[in-house]
Amino acid sequence: MVTELKSNIDIEVYLGQQKSLIDKYLKKIFIESNNYIEPKELWDAIRYSLLDGGKRIRSILCLASYETVSPDKTHLDDCLTACASIELIHAMSLIHDDLPSMDNDDLRRGRPSCHKAYGEATAILAGDAMLSLAFELIVENTKTISDSQKLKLISVLSKAFGLGLVPGQILDLKTSATQRSKSKIEEISRLKTAELIKASVLCGVIIGLNNNKSITEKALNETIIKSFERFGINIGIAFQIIDDILDVTSDTKTLGKTSGKDRDQDKSTYPLIMGIEKSKKMTEDLIKKAKSDLAETPFNISLLCSISDFVINRIN
Numbered sequence: 001m002v003t004e005l006k007s008n009i010d011i012e013v014y015l016g017q018q019k020s021l022i023d024k025y026l027k028k029i030f031i032e033s034n035n036y037i038e039p040k041e042l043w044d045a046i047r048y049s050l051l052d053g054g055k056r057i058r059s060i061l062c063l064a065s066y067e068t069v070s071p072d073k074t075h076l077d078d079c080l081t082a083c084a085s086i087e088l089i090h091a092m093s094l095i096h097d098d099l100p101s102m103d104n105d106d107l108r109r110g111r112p113s114c115h116k117a118y119g120e121a122t123a124i125l126a127g128d129a130m131l132s133l134a135f136e137l138i139v140e141n142t143k144t145i146s147d148s149q150k151l152k153l154i155s156v157l158s159k160a161f162g163l164g165l166v167p168g169q170i171l172d173l174k175t176s177a178t179q180r181s182k183s184k185i186e187e188i189s190r191l192k193t194a195e196l197i198k199a200s201v202l203c204g205v206i207i208g209l210n211n212n213k214s215i216t217e218k219a220l221n222e223t224i225i226k227s228f229e230r231f232g233i234n235i236g237i238a239f240q241i242i243d244d245i246l247d248v249t250s251d252t253k254t255l256g257k258t259s260g261k262d263r264d265q266d267k268s269t270y271p272l273i274m275g276i277e278k279s280k281k282m283t284e285d286l287i288k289k290a291k292s293d294l295a296e297t298p299f300n301i302s303l304l305c306s307i308s309d310f311v312i313n314r315i316n
């Protein structure tokens with residue numbers, strides 16, 4: 001059961017409940033089904049990277065956006081399928097991000113990263129399988145949404161990955177010190193992180209908004225989608241800036257990943273070029289903007305506003 005939408009929601013409790021709901025759903029697919037058994041090495045590496053740990057923030061945003069726009073919960077199971085797809089894409093991006101040729105990180109979610117536990121070749125292949133499976137799940141496992149909604153989900157997620165996350169990752173790796181500027185770093189954060197967060201929000205909206213409506217209502221839906229897009233980008237950039245701040249201010253145990261990596265690897269991040277305080281102020285401004293984007297829509301936005309506050313107040 002998804003927690004009821006209420007204005008005085010206890011966000012910590014809500015996030016915990018939603019995380020368990022998503023974890024349970026992922027386990028149902030990847031442990032109980034007989035589809036994912038051989039070759040054992042591959043599926044073990046996928047389960048290792050997908051099932052344990054992770055805040056599930058992208059999925060939580062997908063479910064919360066669905067709850068926000070949808071008058072009922074008819075498509076909740078399909079929304080959970082979209083969440084599984086989002087988590088596959090996100091987890092494979094982390095596997096590849098940790099590889100020696102990328103951030104060369106040995107620790108992820110408090111454990112050895114996938115290539116440390118299973119070897120580099122298996123880690124690369126696990127990521128490849130996860131990316132393709134993300135789309136297969138939307139095609140095969142959704143039951144109540146229309147084919148046109150399925151196509152929209154696939155389009156939104158594949159764009160976020162191929163035209164967002166991957167270009168963002170290459171800019172993250174290749175931007176030299178002399179090319180660094182506030183706008184360049186914003187572009188990197190938007191591409192590598194905010195586009196997938198935006199897509200997660202949009203998946204919930206696409207599933208929740210009834211698409212069999214009159215032309216006037218369709219036009220209204222388009223305006224609503226634009227507001228959610230801006231919301232997703234603004235909280236997505238704030239999410240990455242907080243990740244960059246925590247890399248400087250927090251410790252490896254709290255983060256579950258190696259702290260201080262960005263400076264060691266000479267990465268282009270806001271805290272490294274403009275300091276912690278200015279970076280924090282930027283995240284506050286972005287969250288304000290994100291909330292005003294939502295305020296343009298005709299819905300009760302209290303749940304999404306509470307999640308937005310969590311994005312900048314989180315400790316890991």
Ligand code: IPE
Pocket residue numbers: 053054055056057090109192193239240243316
């Ligand atoms: C880490 O994402 C990578 C970034 C885009 C900053 P998360 O902080 O959402 O990682 P998990 O899923 O909770 O481990």
Ligand code: IPE
Pocket residue numbers: 093094097103105165169192193243257
């Ligand atoms: C990763 O950014 C963004 C991805 C698309 C995976 P980071 O490299 O800062 O993420 P962490 O800090 O390793 O989780």
Ligand code: MG
Pocket residue numbers: 097103172
């Ligand atoms: Mg990286």
Ligand code: MG
Pocket residue numbers: 097098103105
């Ligand atoms: Mg990294």
Ligand code: MG
Pocket residue numbers: 243244247
């Ligand atoms: Mg980081």
